[in-house]
Amino acid sequence: INYQRAAFLTSAPDIKALPADAGIEVAFAGRSNAGKSSALNTLTRQNSLARTSKTPGRTQLINTFSLDEHRRLIDLPGYGFAKVPLAVKEKWQKSLAEYLTKRASLKGIVVLMDIRHPLKDLDQDLIHWAVDSELPVLILLTKSDKLGPGARKKTLFEVRDATLAFMGDITVHTFSSLNKQGLADLEQVLDLWYQA
Numbered sequence: 001i002n003y004q005r006a007a008f009l010t011s012a013p014d015i016k017a018l019p020a021d022a023g024i025e026v027a028f029a030g031r032s033n034a035g036k037s038s039a040l041n042t043l044t045r046q047n048s049l050a051r052t053s054k055t056p057g058r059t060q061l062i063n064t065f066s067l068d069e070h071r072r073l074i075d076l077p078g079y080g081f082a083k084v085p086l087a088v089k090e091k092w093q094k095s096l097a098e099y100l101t102k103r104a105s106l107k108g109i110v111v112l113m114d115i116r117h118p119l120k121d122l123d124q125d126l127i128h129w130a131v132d133s134e135l136p137v138l139i140l141l142t143k144s145d146k147l148g149p150g151a152r153k154k155t156l157f158e159v160r161d162a163t164l165a166f167m168g169d170i171t172v173h174t175f176s177s178l179n180k181q182g183l184a185d186l187e188q189v190l191d192l193w194y195q196a
């Protein structure tokens with residue numbers, strides 16, 4: 001797949017406003033500030049396709065991008081941002097669960113976690129929902145440039161070990177949008193999902 005061909009499609013305020021549920025969709029999810037939008041820009045070689053920010057909670061809308069007529073990428077709003085009111089948080093968690101369970105075109109979910117703070121409670125909830133929905137999961141341990149090679153490997157192996165307990169189709173790689181570490185791994189997994 002040529003990810004450079006990605007083009008902005010729509011910003012949806014909720015899952016009901018997403019494009020028609022046809023073709024193949026892959027969603028990027030994770031805590032606020034995990035690096036979802038940065039990873040999408042790295043994947044598509046476009047610096048400002050998805051909006052990135054130092055302020056957590058920047059992406060409030062579900063942004064959708066087309067790769068071709070049948071394939072889409074989805075940038076989901078981050079969860080776990082402390083300053084969001086509880087009612088909004090709960091509503092979003094419900095929508096996210098609904099999206100994962102009911103979206104027929106969703107063929108895989110990329111869960112991004114800062115390599116320095118992996119597998120927080122909400123990440124684990126998300127992975128459980130994905131496994132329950134029989135969706136393959138790619139965990140990207142982001143900002144891998146923040147750790148040295150030894151610590152990076154250690155965290156990678158620890159997270160791989162911990163994910164065995166979910167009993168699902170889960171792949172784990174480290175990733176950096178800064179130096180493109182892990183980009184080939186990301187493309188390889190997505191190519192597989194988009195082939196189905």
Ligand code: GTP
Nearest residue numbers: 032033034035036037038052053057058059078177
């Ligand atoms: P929300 O949309 O708020 O949920 O955040 P997000 O997950 O889309 O994160 P975003 O891509 O906006 O990145 C958040 C911050 O982390 C920004 O300041 C980025 O520059 C930084 N960042 C993202 N990826 C990397 C990386 O690989 N390495 C380093 N060092 N910083 C990164």
Ligand code: MG
Nearest residue numbers: 036037051059
């Ligand atoms: Mg974002």
